[in-house]
Amino acid sequence: MENRRTxxxxxxxxxxxxLTGALFFFAFMADDARQMRADGMVALPWGLMWRYLLAMAAGGGLTGAALAGAFGRGGAGGWLLALLAGIAATLIAGLVGxxxxxxxxxxADGWQGRDLIPVAAGLLVVPFALAGEIRVFGAWLPGIWLLPVWLALICLTHLWARRLRER
Structure with missing residues (x-):
């Protein structure tokens, strides 16, 4: 019997x-960090930033798992479905994250009405990341360059899921 990983x-x-959720949150925070001086970087709440980076990754993972059925389908309709699910998963991941x-x-203190504002702000992670700048190989590029990277990740996800569905 053949032993292969599935x-x-x-x-x-x-x-x-x-990965996508963490990427957009990292880009969002990197743009803010770019505008700080070195002494300001020391004062940043690094624990909170790490918590939210992991939370955005978890939000992306949960949202991706919920929408996984849309990836890996055949034909042009499958590609369109994967693209739409990718858009939805990316935006909702910010909210869930x-x-x-x-x-x-x-x-610690229960749900309060004011908690809705920071939760809803998660929807703004992607637009803010795209509006900012990211450092790539020493040069600062507009955040809009994240779109081709995001599209490549969605295409790779779709192809990988299709390969797994064909087994």
């Missing part, structure tokens, strides 16, 4: 959307 389309899509990031605070 994967699940759900796991692949969750992994890739987690923001909720996951707020979880310790929500568990």
């Amino acid at each position: 994967g699940s389309p759900v796991g692949v899509v969750a992994l890739m959307m987690a 923001s909720t996951v990031g707020m979880l310790p605070d929500l568990l």
Whole structure:
């Protein structure tokens, strides 16, 4: 009997959307960090930033797992479905990630109306990342360059999920 590793389309899509969620949050924070002086960088709440980076990855993973059925389908309709699911997963990942990031605070003092603002702000991670600048190989580029990277990740996710579905 042949021993080969098999994967699940759900796991692949969750992994890739987690990567996408973390990528956009990292780009969003990198643009803010670019504008700070060295002494300001020391004063940053690094623990909170790491918590939200992991939370955005978790939000992407959860959203990707929920929308995994849209990836890996055949034909032009499958590609369109994967693109639409990729857009939805990327935007909703910010919302879910923001909720996951707020979880310790929500568990400590319960849900309050004012908690809705930072949770809803998770929807703005992608637009803010695209509006900012990112450092690539020593040069600062407009954040809009994240779109081809995002599109490549969505295409790779779709192809990988299709390969797994064909097994």
